[in-house]
Amino acid sequence: xxxxxxxxxxxxxxxxxxxxxxxxxxxxxxxxxxxxxxxxxxxxxxxxxxxxxxxxxxxxxxxxxxxxxxxxxxxxxxxxxxxxxxxxxxxxxxxxxxxxxxxxxxxxxxxxxxxxxxxxxxxxxxxxxxxxxxxxxxxxxxxxxxxxxxxxxxxxxxxxxxxxxxxxxxxxxxxxxxxxxxxxxxxxxxxxxxxxxxxxxxxxxxxxxxxxxxxxxxxxxxxxxxxxxxxxxxxxxxxxxxxxxxxxxxxxxxxxxxxxxxxxxxxxxxxxxxxxxxxxxxxxxxxxxxxxxxxxxxxxxxxxxxxxxxxxxxxxxxxxxxxxxxxxxxxxxxxxxxxxxxxxxxxxxxxxxxxxxxxxxxxxxxxxxxxxxxxxxxxxxxxxxxxxxxxxxxxxxxxxxxxxxxx
Numbered sequence: 398x399x400x401x402x403x404x405x406x407x408x409x410x411x412x413x414x415x416x417x418x419x420x421x422x423x424x425x426x427x428x429x430x431x432x433x434x435x436x437x438x439x440x441x442x443x444x445x446x447x448x449x450x451x452x453x454x455x456x457x458x459x460x461x462x463x464x465x466x467x468x469x470x471x472x473x474x475x476x477x478x479x480x481x482x483x484x485x486x487x488x489x490x491x492x493x494x495x496x497x498x499x500x501x502x503x504x505x506x507x508x509x510x511x512x513x514x515x516x517x518x519x520x521x522x523x524x525x526x527x528x529x530x531x532x533x534x535x536x537x538x539x540x541x542x543x544x545x546x547x548x549x550x551x552x553x554x555x556x557x558x559x560x561x562x563x564x565x566x567x568x569x570x571x572x573x574x575x576x577x578x579x580x581x582x583x584x585x586x587x588x589x590x591x592x593x594x595x596x597x598x599x600x601x602x603x604x605x606x607x608x609x610x611x612x613x614x615x616x617x618x619x620x621x622x623x624x625x626x627x628x629x630x631x632x633x634x635x636x637x638x639x640x641x642x643x644x645x646x647x648x649x650x651x652x653x654x655x656x657x658x659x660x661x662x663x664x665x666x667x668x669x670x671x672x673x674x675x676x677x678x679x680x681x682x683x684x685x686x687x688x689x690x691x692x693x694x695x696x697x698x699x700x701x702x703x704x705x706x707x708x709x710x711x712x713x714x715x716x717x718x719x720x721x722x723x724x725x726x727x728x729x730x731x732x733x734x735x736x737x738x739x740x741x742x743x744x745x746x747x748x749x750x751x752x753x754x755x756x757x758x759x760x761x762x763x764x765x766x767x768x769x770x771x772x773x774x775x776x777x778x779x780x781x782x783x784x785x786x787x788x789x790x791x792x793x794x795x796x797x798x799x800x801x802x803x804x
Contacts, residue, residue: 574603
């Protein structure tokens, strides 16, 4: 006959069970600390749109979340990848192997992002790419624990090309930067131009952080293409546009940037930027929430946030929410949680994480204001349209990511 346990025995069993449960819960946070690494260009041409501002955005996300998760400490560390894949790989490997970093964000260089994606796959660590642009990061270079968050070359080229084609401009010349991002963006531009009945009549590629764009612009001018589309970014884009104005190229041909940040418009000036139309993932002056967050950022950094900075804040915020909900900082567990929940904050509108690692969200078609239209500092954009995420980003059915289950 079975004997009923005494009250003392029951109390002991409950206490032991509670102790085991609490111990098991504690083990779900590795090293009892959640560590987030911001790996960015801190000193080169991409530093203004990411860099120290990305570290600040991550810190603000942690502060707004409450400074900890699941009762555990959260640490934010940072490093400069110097736009060199080997330097970025060294930092990431040290963080993963020695320092217990659970998440790496930013990676505003495609070559760096590729090697860090590979390390994340190898070591079951999480990467949220908030700064890199190439859509190859969710195609041939995808990884089960790598998320492409803020924008990509497909979505940016989509908006840049469609507007010009609608004006009947069918012949295009591509001027791009000579590394992975420039080639990926050029491929996306070519795809959209050809799909719209247009033709790419030529291309030229300059070194990263070039000092002289004259020979490349002369090739573009010589093509007589009505549109010169830029497959470069930040200071390379700004310097290309300035040089094109100096050479008088803009009087006969239209310069179309495929990726622009508000920092670029600030450096370029409304005189040279006015009328440009492009796609962005974020504009600080879009609504009350974006304005409130941006002014806090400005108070610290003395500049308005780029879409990369906003993406950094959002990614860290959603990561911490996922860790909280999942009760763990295990990379695959967190990814599953992120896929299961809606992603919404001052940056992410209608956000959803897909199986290929693409975070799909609304994008915005904007036009740069004329100098007389700007009413206050950093009042640079007019929002022309909201582009729903499922129209902005490459459909999952076209993905070449080998980790997804094609149906």
